[in-house]
Amino acid sequence: MRPFKYTKASDAAGAVKSVSSNKNARYLSGGTNILDLMKEDISRPDELVDINSLKLSEIKPTATGLSLGALAKNTETANHPLVRQSYPMLARAILAGASEQIRNMATNGGNVLQQVRCLYFYDIAVPCNRREPGSGCSAIGGLNRTYAILGWSENCVAVNPSDMAVALAALDAKVNIQNAEGKMRSIPFTELHRLPGDAPHDDKALAHGEMITSIDLPKNNFAANSYYLKVRDRASYSFALVSVAAGLELTGKKIKLARIALGGVANKPWRALEAEKFLAGKTASREVFKQAAELEMKNAKPLEHNEYKVELGKRSIVRALEKALAGK
Numbered sequence: 650m651r652p653f654k655y656t657k658a659s660d661a662a663g664a665v666k667s668v669s670s671n672k673n674a675r676y677l678s679g680g681t682n683i684l685d686l687m688k689e690d691i692s693r694p695d696e697l698v699d700i701n702s703l704k705l706s707e708i709k710p711t712a713t714g715l716s717l718g719a720l721a722k723n724t725e726t727a728n729h730p731l732v733r734q735s736y737p738m739l740a741r742a743i744l745a746g747a748s749e750q751i752r753n754m755a756t757n758g759g760n761v762l763q764q765v766r767c768l769y770f771y772d773i774a775v776p777c778n779r780r781e782p783g784s785g786c787s788a789i790g791g792l793n794r795t796y797a798i799l800g801w802s803e804n805c806v807a808v809n810p811s812d813m814a815v816a817l818a819a820l821d822a823k824v825n826i827q828n829a830e831g832k833m834r835s836i837p838f839t840e841l842h843r844l845p846g847d848a849p850h851d852d853k854a855l856a857h858g859e860m861i862t863s864i865d866l867p868k869n870n871f872a873a874n875s876y877y878l879k880v881r882d883r884a885s886y887s888f889a890l891v892s893v894a895a896g897l898e899l900t901g902k903k904i905k906l907a908r909i910a911l912g913g914v915a916n917k918p919w920r921a922l923e924a925e926k927f928l929a930g931k932t933a934s935r936e937v938f939k940q941a942a943e944l945e946m947k948n949a950k951p952l953e954h955n956e957y958k959v960e961l962g963k964r965s966i967v968r969a970l971e972k973a974l975a976g977k
Contacts, residue, residue: 650687654696658703661862662831667698669829669858676700676860678720679754681747682763689771691764691780705862706756708732717864719758723813724749726757736866738875738894739816745879746812748886758861761814761824761841762853765807765916766888768792778804779849786849794954795890798962800915805849806952809842809917810888816877818918819894819910823865829858838864842917852916871896871908876972879912880965889913891961893969902933902974909945909970914962921945924966933974935967942966 655677658664668674674696675683686692706720708729715731726732727743747755764770769787770777776785788796789806796806822838836854843852855861875896881887892912898905907928909921924941931937942963949959 651690651693651695653687653694655699656696657699661700661703661705661827661860664698664700664703665827665829665831665858665860667696668860669856671696672857674698674858678756678759679722680759681751681755682759686764690773691771700860705758711865714865714867714869717757717866719861719863720756723747723752723755723757723760727752735868735872736816736820737872738877738896739813739820739866741877742812742816742879742892742894745877745889745892757813757864760811761817761838761864762855762861763811766810767796767807770807779807779845779852782848782850789952792954793952795888795913796952796955797915798949798951798955798958799911799919800844800917801950801952802845802847802849804847805845805916807845807849807916808913809915811918812877812879812889812892812912814838814842815889815892815910815912815918816894817864817866818920819896819908820869820871821867821908823867824861825863825865826855826859827862828856833862835865839918839920845916849916869896869908870898870906871973873976874899874973876969876977878965878969878972880961891958891965893965895966895969895973897928897933897970897973899933899974904928904931904933907941907970909941909966911945911962911966914949914958921966928970933970935971938967938970939963941970 675694677697677699706718727740775787879892896908907925911919924945
């Protein structure tokens, strides 16, 4: 690991100012991703600003729903009574990600900003547009079994690794961000991550130094009929081949609203808007779920080694919706 300056922040404004004023500075919270990237010589910050002492870890009810502090640990968030009661899909998603030890360290803000786990991104001996813009994408012609089938470009085919982010996308969460001038702004969670296009290195809607302070969850009526399904190579610990966050608001068996997001299929959590629109007003059934899944996946463009994800994606959507309908 290369030498770096360590700074401990005492307040949010000072932390944002420190990182904003140094283009090679990064935040340090749980450290479960940035330290790995530094050990592999992928990320080379010359300063880490430790924000762990900031008062940004509170999980609290608000007039419109629930606020998740950016520095709340994943374990605390998944096991919080208000999360388990009102947003069980989110609790299930967090518990499906990583090991217990990592969840005990990882923060909410760090989780949703974690880097892709592309093999070629982590191999500094081969080209990667995300790591070195303009160098090329080794994954697109390489072993791409676990890579994207939606929204990818010739410049990057990696997938977003966060389970938590998939649930937050389905739940219409909003991200609160502080900039160097001390101003706050809020964006829909679905706009936090960008598709790769011709600039896969610029994958977040954050200027350098901007810091996530909290994540807002709006009230909804999905708790009784929601589910997070994660399909992976091994149950013990693995990133998703395909994951589905599904929520239904029902009147009897009639679907008033549906919320669906997919993981493991794109560079960002993929909100299944076509499926949601199709399901609204329909009577819930396996056949209707299958039609919605076909509609959502019709634009999938598999790579050489991951055509299986198209059918897996369809079946996963159907299974997640059936689980949500059953209230499991």
